[in-house]
Amino acid sequence: xxxxxxxxxxxxxxxxxxxxxxxxxxxxxxxxxxxxxxxxxxxxxxxxxxxxxxxxxxxxxxxxxxxxxxxxxxxxxxxxxxxxxxxxxxxxxxxxxxxxxxxxxxxxxxxxxxxxxxxxxxxxxxxxxxxxxxxxxxxxxxxxxxxxxxxxxxxxxxxxxxxxxxxxxxxxxxxxxxxxxxxxxxxxxxxxxxxxxxxxxxxxxxxxxxxxxxxxxxxxxxxxxxxxxxxxxxxxxxxxxxxxxxxxxxxxxxxxxxxxxxxxxxxxxxxxxxxxxxxxxxxxxxxxxxxxxx
Amino acid sequence: xxxxxxxxxxxxxxxxxxxxxxxxxxxxxxxxxxxxxxxxxxxxxxxxxxxxxxxxxxxxxxxxxxxxxxxxxxxxxxxxxxxxxxxxxxxxxxxxxxxxxxxxxxxxxxxxxxxxxxxxxxxxxxxxxxxxxxxxxxxxxxxxxxxxxxxxxxxxxxxxxxxxxxxxxxxxxxxxxxxxxxxxxxxxxxxxxxxxxxxxxxxxxxxxxxxxxxxxxxxxxxxxxxxxxxxxxxxxxxxxxxxxxxxxxxxxxxxxxxxxxxxxxxxxxxxxxx
Amino acid sequence: xxxxxxxxxxxxxxxxxxxxxxxxxxxxxxxxxxxxxxxxxxxxxxxxxxxxxxxxxxxxxxxxxxxxxxxxxxxxxxxxxxxxxxxxxxxxxxxxxxxxxxxxxxxxxxxxxxxxxxxxxxxxxxxxxxxxxxxxxxxxxxxxxxxxxxxxxxxxxxxxxxxxxxxxxxxxxxxxxxxxxxxxxxxxxxxxxxxxxxxxxxxxxxxxxxxxxxxxxxxxxxxxxxxxxxxxxxxxxxxxxxxxxxxxxxxxxxxxxxxxxxxxxxxxxxxxxxxxxxxxxxxxxxxxxxxxx
Numbered sequence: 094x095x096x097x098x099x100x101x102x103x104x105x106x107x108x109x110x111x112x113x114x115x116x117x118x119x120x121x122x123x124x125x126x127x128x129x130x131x132x133x134x135x136x137x138x139x140x141x142x143x144x145x146x147x148x149x150x151x152x153x154x155x156x157x158x159x160x161x162x163x164x165x166x167x168x169x170x171x172x173x174x175x176x177x178x179x180x181x182x183x184x185x186x187x188x189x190x191x192x193x194x195x196x197x198x199x200x201x202x203x204x205x206x207x208x209x210x211x212x213x214x215x216x217x218x219x220x221x222x223x224x225x226x227x228x229x230x231x232x233x234x235x236x237x238x239x240x241x242x243x244x245x246x247x248x249x250x251x252x253x254x255x256x257x258x259x260x261x262x263x264x265x266x267x268x269x270x271x272x273x274x275x276x277x278x279x280x281x282x283x284x285x286x287x288x289x290x291x292x293x294x295x296x297x298x299x300x301x302x303x304x305x306x307x308x309x310x311x312x313x314x315x316x317x318x319x320x321x322x323x324x325x326x327x328x329x330x331x332x333x334x335x336x337x338x339x340x341x342x343x344x345x346x347x348x349x350x351x352x353x354x355x356x357x358x359x360x361x362x363x364x365x366x367x368x369x370x371x372x373x374x375x376x377x378x379x380x381x382x383x384x385x386x387x
Numbered sequence: 388x389x390x391x392x393x394x395x396x397x398x399x400x401x402x403x404x405x406x407x408x409x410x411x412x413x414x415x416x417x418x419x420x421x422x423x424x425x426x427x428x429x430x431x432x433x434x435x436x437x438x439x440x441x442x443x444x445x446x447x448x449x450x451x452x453x454x455x456x457x458x459x460x461x462x463x464x465x466x467x468x469x470x471x472x473x474x475x476x477x478x479x480x481x482x483x484x485x486x487x488x489x490x491x492x493x494x495x496x497x498x499x500x501x502x503x504x505x506x507x508x509x510x511x512x513x514x515x516x517x518x519x520x521x522x523x524x525x526x527x528x529x530x531x532x533x534x535x536x537x538x539x540x541x542x543x544x545x546x547x548x549x550x551x552x553x554x555x556x557x558x559x560x561x562x563x564x565x566x567x568x569x570x571x572x573x574x575x576x577x578x579x580x581x582x583x584x585x586x587x588x589x590x591x592x593x594x595x596x597x598x599x600x601x602x603x604x605x606x607x608x609x610x611x612x613x614x615x616x617x618x619x620x621x622x623x624x625x626x627x628x629x630x631x632x633x634x635x636x637x638x639x640x641x642x643x644x645x646x647x648x649x650x651x652x653x654x655x656x657x658x659x660x661x
Numbered sequence: 662x663x664x665x666x667x668x669x670x671x672x673x674x675x676x677x678x679x680x681x682x683x684x685x686x687x688x689x690x691x692x693x694x695x696x697x698x699x700x701x702x703x704x705x706x707x708x709x710x711x712x713x714x715x716x717x718x719x720x721x722x723x724x725x726x727x728x729x730x731x732x733x734x735x736x737x738x739x740x741x742x743x744x745x746x747x748x749x750x751x752x753x754x755x756x757x758x759x760x761x762x763x764x765x766x767x768x769x770x771x772x773x774x775x776x777x778x779x780x781x782x783x784x785x786x787x788x789x790x791x792x793x794x795x796x797x798x799x800x801x802x803x804x805x806x807x808x809x810x811x812x813x814x815x816x817x818x819x820x821x822x823x824x825x826x827x828x829x830x831x832x833x834x835x836x837x838x839x840x841x842x843x844x845x846x847x848x849x850x851x852x853x854x855x856x857x858x859x860x861x862x863x864x865x866x867x868x869x870x871x872x873x874x875x876x877x878x879x880x881x882x883x884x885x886x887x888x889x890x891x892x893x894x895x896x897x898x899x900x901x902x903x904x905x906x907x908x909x910x911x912x913x914x915x916x917x918x919x920x921x922x923x924x925x926x927x928x929x930x931x932x933x934x935x936x937x938x939x940x941x942x943x944x945x946x947x948x949x950x951x952x953x954x
Contacts, residue, residue, distance in 0.1 A: 107848040112762065118754035119773055122822065125815055126776045129783065129791050136794055189693055192686040205690055208697050214931050216876030218903040219704070219924045222910050226917050227703050251696060271501035275563070277459055279514035279570065280491035284682045289513055290503055305782075312784025314879035315903075319911060339786045339879070346793070346883050361790045365783060372782045376775075 133362045140355035149359075155325050157345070157353035164360065166327045170242070170335030173328060174317055175310035177246035178253060183303055185250075186257030191287060193258070194265045213255035221319030224248035229320060236332045240322030243331040248316050256306040257299075264298025265291065297382040304375040308368045314339040338364055410435040410604045411456070411574060416470035418451050418460070425451055426632040429470070431623060438596065438605045440615035440640065443625035444655075448632030449608045450498075452625070453576045455479075456606070457493045458486050474574065491518055494567030494603075496577040500559035502551035502566075507543055510551045510562060511569050518570060533565040537595055557588025564595065568603070575599065577607040581614065593618055612656055616644050624652045701928075708925025711918050717926075721889050724913045725905065730923060732891040736806055736899025737875065740885060743810025743895060744874050748818050749867065756825035757851055781819040785880040788816045792884040804898040809885025816880055817870040824866025828859050828945075861948070865941040872934045875927070878903040902927055 144162055152163035189209070193202050224244055233239035268291050276286040292299075322334025323344060336344075338360045349357055411433040418426040426448040433439050441449050454460040455468055456479065472479040479489060491514075502510050511530045520526055530547070534540035539561045543554070551562055560580060567575060577596070581589040596605060597618055609615050615622055622644070623637040636649045647653040719729025755773065763770040792812030802808045832855055840850045856863075878901075886898035887908060900908070906923050909916030 105846045105848070108846045111848045111851070112758075115754045115758040115762070118751045119758050121751055122755055122773055122776050122780070122818065125818070126779055128795070129787070129815075132791055132794050133787070136790075185689055185693065188686055188689040192690045196683055196686045197690065201690075205694065208694055210935060211931070212697055214872060214876070214935055216878070216903055216927055216931070218876070218878040218906050219927060220700075222906050222917075222920055222924055223700050223704060225910055226920075227700070251700070254693065269501075271497060271499055272503050274459060274462065275497065275501040275503065277462060278457060278490055278495035278497075279517075279566065280487045280489070281514060281517050282487055285517050289517075294504055308782045308784075312782075312786070314784070314786045315907065319907070339784060342786050342790065343879060343882060346790075358790060361787050365787050368782050368784060369779055372778050376778070 130365070133358055133365060136355060136358035137362045138355070140352050140359050143352050144356075155341075157349065157356055160352075162356055164338075164363075166325050167336050167338055167341055167360075169327050170321070170325075171311060171337040171339075173242050173331075173335060174245040174249060174321060174337055175307065177242065177331070178249035178310045179303065179307050181246060181250045182254050182257055182306060186254050186302070186306075187261050187292075187299060189254070189258045190261035190265060193262055195283070195287060209255045209258050212251065213259065215252075217252060217313060217315040218319075220248050220252050221315045224316060224320035232332075238322060238334060240320055240334050241332050242321060242328050242335050245317050245321040245335075245337075246331065248320055249310055249313060252313065252316060253306045253309050256309060257302045260302025260305060261295065261299050264295035264302070267298065268294045297379060300378055301375050304371050304378075308371045312339060312364060312368055314343050318343050409433060410437075410475065411606070412471075412473040412476075413456075414471040414473075416452070416455060416472060417468065418448065418455060419467045420451075420463070421465050424631045426625075429632075429634045431634065431637060433604060433606065433621075435604055436600060436602070437621060438600045438607060438619045440619035440622045441606065441608045441625060442610070442612060442615050442622060442655075443632070444627065445610075446632075447625040447627040449625050450578050452632075453495070453578050453606065453608060456574075456576060457490050457495050458484075459490075459495070461486070491570050492572050492574065494564075494570065494572035494575045496560070496563055496567060496575065496580045498579040499583050500556055500563050502554070502559050502562050504550065504552055506548045507551045507554070507562060508547040511566050514566065515569055529569055533569045536568060536599075537561040537565040538591065539565060555588070557584050557591060560584060560588065560592060561595065564592075564599075568599070572603065574604045574606065577605065579608050579610060582610060589614075612644075616640060624649070624655065626651055626655075704921065704924050704928060707918070707921040708928075711922025712925050716919075716922050720891070721919075724916065725889060725909050725919055726913060726916050727919070730902070730905060730919070730926075732889060733900050733902055733905045733923075736885070736892050737901045739806045739892065739895055739899060740810045740813060740881070740901055741871055741874055743807060744813040744817065745867070745871060747811060747814040748821050748870070752818060752821035752825055753856075753863070755822050756829055757855070759822075760826045760829035761847065761851075777819045777822055780815075781823075785816060785877055788812055789880040789883050791815070792880060797884060802896070804884065804886035804888075806885055806892055806895045806897060806899040809881050809899070809901070810895070812880050812884045813874045813877060816877065817874050820873060821866060821870045824869060825859075825863055828862040828866065829855060831862070832859055858948070861941045862945040865938045865945065868934050868938050868941075872931065875901075875930065876903060877901075878907055882907075 140162075148162055150163065150165050152161040154161055154163050155167060189205075193205055193209075197205055224247070225240075228247060229239040229244050232241060232244055272290055272294065273286060276290040281289065317337045318340040321337065321340065323336045323340055324334040325336050326333070328335040342357050342360055345353070346357055409432045411431075413429055413431045413433075416426065416429040417424065429452065431439075441452070443449055451460065451466075454463075456472060456474070458479065460466050460468065468480060470480070474489070474493065478484060503513065505513075508530055511533060512526050515526055515529060520529070531540060531544075534543065539558060542558060543549075551559065554562060560583075564575075564580075580596075581592055584592065593614065596607065599605060607615075607619065619640045621638060622640045624635050624643065625632050626635040627633075636643060636647060636652045638648075643652065644656055647656060716729045717734065718731050720731055721733070722728035759770050759773055789812065792808055792815070796802050796808035796811050797804060800808075802811075840854050845854070881901050881904055885901060885904075887900055887904065888898040889900045889905070890897075892899040902923055906920045906927070909920035909923070
């Protein structure tokens with residue numbers, strides 16, 4: 094903070110008060126992060142101390158009222174749904190961004206961008222609602238019960254598509270034109286220029302978009318709660334229902350008490366930690382790349 | 388000149404090199420950007436294995452002229468061109484001409500060195516692979532050959548897998564030249580290749596250009612009149628009249644610099660008009 | 662990306678030059694567009710039958726199967742109001758500090774940036790858990806509109822700070838030298854130079870944040886609660902629009918008609934916010950370029 098004081102030229106009292114107020118309010122941000130971690134850890138402690146660590150993976154199943162806390166099927170459900178949507182969305186999102194930037198004529202590009210922006214803004218509960226009343230009945234026609242991992246993957250993909258598309262597009266804009274012209278001047282075809290020259294340069298931005306999107310897919314609650322069926326089991330196929338960590342919290346928080354409630358905070362803490370890890374890895378990638386190019 | 392049918396890429400490579408003295412013929416070329424004319428009525432005949440310098444003040448359309456020859460101008464929206472360009476007697480401005488083959492046969496060096504952000508080796512091999520050289524020994528042989536041709540091999544032979552961005556400006560520019568000649572083009576277009584470089588690198592590159600002219604036809608845009616005089620065999624002077632670029636004088640370099648016919652040229656090369 | 666590359670590598674050389682590749686990209690875009698219109702048309706089609714003036718001004722009856730959504734709208738507005746009253750000053754203050762006072766590589770600024778990154782990535786259900794302990798339990802606010810609003814405030818804080826910071830950075834280029842040449846104090850600079858001319862861009866960022874808050878469901882389930890009566894005060898539990906949709910589809914058999922109506926209303930709100938953001942941003946860019954000329 095002493096450094097801060099040196100940066101301020103003016104000595105007026107009003108300014109000093111202003112800086113004081115500003116620093117206090119920005120400390121709120123830092124405090125908020127600390128508090129979120131602190132309280133989740135505090136609330137998780139009862140469950141963490143009551144259970145052996147291995148119990149979270151080896152209990153017969155998840156029946157908190159009977160003292161069984163196996164999170165394994167729920168974790169598998171989360172990974173299957175989030176992973177599936179990331180695998181589907183990444184190529185489509187990158188292709189959409191390439192289309193937007195290199196293939197679409199201007200009016201089409203403007204129109205398509207509006208659609209992507211609208212998709213980004215639609216509330217997740219509306220995606221979930223649409224999935225439940227429109228998409229699930231369609232899936233029932235193919236294979237009951239309809240509420241399934243597949244439904245979750247489809248709706249979640251629609252929801253996270255804009256994230257990767259917009260991230261890729263931003264990265265494409267930043268690719269220097271000189272190298273693009275260089276590629277064309279060597280007689281490379283358009284698709285070679287895109288895949289061999291533009292995409293490698295846009296890679297850090299795209300990777301960071303994928304991380305962002307993975308975080309969103311893991312943390313999304315409403316869509317998976319509404320369309321995935323919420324059955325606690327390791328899904329055998331994508332047509333089986335499954336439950337995710339987030340849906341588990343949303344479903345059981347209303348009636349959970351004591352250790353059960355605390356074990357829900359443990360799942361919350363797991364979510365928080367895994368997503369913070371993604372954020373940190375992403376930062377590391379960015380920095381690493383930055384160091385390599387300079 | 389009557390040959391306007393579309394050439395299949397693989398047939399076109401087999402077409403015999405014509406014995407015509409002129410490697411590149413430009414007839415009545417005009418370029419319009421938006422609604423503004425930037426170049427009007429350019430006609431030039433460029434003989435094989437010669438160095439032609441294009442000089443003139445900024446904004447007279449020299450760069451647009453070059454980008455018409457390799458059709459990179461297609462990347463700039465809202466540009467129209469009229470007139471005819473024949474390269475090896477093939478019409479360049481035909482909408483159906485094979486741009487990929489064209490750009491393979493016409494190498495381009497840009498004002499600012501623009502190596503791709505990848506290894507030195509990959510910079511050279513990326514286009515070779517695209518154009519069908521798959522054998523890795525052959526690729527390495529060509530890489531070594533072209534790096535030797537531009538005098539870069541001794542400087543970088545131990546770090547071919549390092550990023551090309553770590554090279555100095557002059558080395559980057561030579562790498563870009565190596566990248567272009569790896570494709571065995573017939574014509575090299577150079578758009579002020581030395582303007583972003585230091586005097587020592589300029590000297591190296593000028594010597595390189597002189598050497599290259601034994602194998603390639605070279606068209607070089609330059610702001611440096613002394614450079615044009617040193618290396619070129621013929622010179623074209625572009626001049627903007629009312630904002631529209633025109634070719635005001637074209638002839639042997641000696642004649643242009645010793646006895647210019649046009650008054651504007653005379654003033655320009657003496658530094659009266661800049 | 663390697664996956665995409667490999668697929669493209671499989672395509673023979675000649676095909677790459679043809680229209681094959683370009684039609685692949687067109688197909689992708691058309692597919693995305695069709696999915697979007699499928700979703701939009703089903704919601705608009707069924708939503709229009711439910712949406713009417715009575716729907717907006719009536720109380721819900723029969724657990725929301727019939728009647729309207731008046732108390733739900735009021736609760737939503739109250740939640741958003743509390744949320745914006747808390748975040749706006751905090752966000753503007755933090756943004757002004759990191760944009761104007763601290764150099765970008767200063768450790769304090771880096772800590773704030775990292776905190777913002779983490780805050781922005783935290784799933785909303787975790788915010789719900791946090792709000793539930795801190796606001797409902799520890800501060801004793803219970804399931805109330807106030808708890809819900811404060812929880813959402815924590816959630817949209819990072820978005821607001823990041824957009825306002827960008828705004829301040831873009832004005833400071835134009836005005837910093839001017840106000841420093843006049844030796845204006847930072848206080849005067851903030852309140853008389855920056856804030857007045859930054860209003861359109863700040864508003865755009867603010868609307869974006871509010872849009873996120875309106876769309877939020879998971880963070881509200883355990884903080885503002887489910888009660889669909891008209892709230893007497895902010896200490897009452899109140900149901901937000903998004904929770905209403907969730908409740909009608911999941912817990913009330915036969916409630917989907919009114920859920921369609923509510924969903925359509927939310928999409929209309931979204932369209933209005935999106936276009937106002939676009940309009941404000943355009944005006945802002947226009948202002949900036951006018952200044953630079």
